[in-house]
Amino acid sequence: MTTDTRHDPASARLHRPSGIRSLQLGETKVTYVPDGAVQLTPRGWLPGTTDEDWAARPEYLDDTGHLAAGIGGLLVEHGDRALLIDAGFGPQSFPAEPGSAIGAIRGGALLDNLAALGRGPGEIEAVAFTHLHTDHIGWAWHPAPGSDAPAFTRADYLVAEPEWSQRHLLEAHGTSKERLDALAPKVRTTTDGEEIFPGVRVRFVPGHTPGHAAYVITSGGQDSGRRDPGGRDPGGQRLIAFGDALHSPVQIGHPEWSAAPDHDSVQSADFRRRLVGELREPGTIGFGIHFADVVFGRVGTEGGRAVWQPVDAS
Template sequence: MTSLRSAHHERLRRPSRLRSLRLGDTTVTYVPDGAVQLTPRGWLPDTTDETWERHCPYLDDTGHLVAGIGGLLVERGDRALLIDAGFGPQSLPAEPGNAHGAIHGGALLDNLAAIGRAAGDVEAVAFTHLHIDHLGWALHPAPGGVGRALPRAGYLVAEPEWNRRHLLEAHGTSEDMLNALAPYVRTVADGQEVFPGVQVRFVPGHTPGHAAYVITGGQRRLIAFGDAMHSPIQIAHPEWSAASDHDPAQAAEFRRDLVTELARPHTIGFGIHFADVVFGRVRHGADGPSWQPVDA
């Protein structure tokens, strides 16, 4: 038991590698692009120093929460959908006063190739929201500078997210970025099926039009919940909202519902920023709900 706990703690301190699950005829794969370090009290401002003394396994050797950045590839037969598009081939240094530290990306296309997929295989990118660490390769040209990095992909955005996109400029998504996306954007409605077995669900709070995607296959379903949560510690504390949440109270309300839903039978969650435990389910124990990694 001690060795299992130690291995789990080690995974909380590093960004995820490529990880895949099968859902019947559908394969879902976390495709890493990079990582960012989050300052624990800056990112989750309702926490205290005592909080992190009690929960030190969530922090790396520099005292940060580790958050991976990437996308979720959904494959069914020859078809491929990407949920979110990483940060892209760029890096930003840590700056004093920011709730996050250094952030870097650039590995997504290479990791797609490692699982046998070319960028041109992706028929659409379905965004959970339009923050820059999810837009990534949708904004960058292909290596060599000719055409788009994801040349065939349309961009699927929740209708309220696109209609209120001007509010995202305060979080770094500039008007120029939004204008670059616009020719390829198709808005989607709550409950719409955007790919075989993939349904969008509007869950505003982190942004005005934040979306989750429910992927059903075989006898299991997976909820890709985007930035509704940034760390598995929020499973036990859904009241802790992130500094970047547009509406913290609304975001916390959805997290409470999400924790309940993730505890249901045959339900798996996907937390894109959940260190190296991106796939998991909620289990209730004596100390309340917790995140249990799922690897198959």
């Protein structure tokens, strides 16, 4: 018999999007900056699953039967400098459409939440994208309130080179040519392993999109030369912001469950398997931008299967 755990206080964080959450990694502070939320239909979004799979895992579903997912960005601060990873959905919202894998979706709070953190958009020196889907580029193309230009007036837009060179493939997933053209004047492409900010390196992880990237953030700030190619900092910590390589903590135990919009489901599943192994390593924290109210975590083991273990964040 399956026990319904949806009202268990320990599961409540899986049923709501996250508020502002911060962690200190040595000299670097990382903060999840919410922009909005989206509801994902479990079998529509993860089409490799069955009704029986979800009946055995009710704790992952909210009272409406959806996976709850946040939308936002990750603010990385080092001294007076500030980088933003992903730019939310922007000031727009859409209701659920029957038969769609995506339920209701809304954005618009990112700039207000940056202000609450004491950061104006003009202070962001670069916006680094994990990929160019619409829920990650919103405020980078949409005009800011009271303006005819996007909010990040000083920022370069950092995009993995294979993502930008194959951007035409993203139009099938809703990223219009007009939006890509709006980004183009500010885009600077990045290479695999490039350090784009003190202690922040790009890692190419194609699968969800042709040029999807993760960002490895180490605790020491400016590159000391002691890090290995995986971004490990002896004696310190690292955080892997893995973007849409995973959309829900349930995939930690089931990396074979690819998302419906994955460009290459086999490639994305292969990266998830490797990522779960990396997140088990000492001193390694993960950041899942869509991971409900458990955006920071580590991977542990329960019942012989990998599980997401939230890390306390203020």
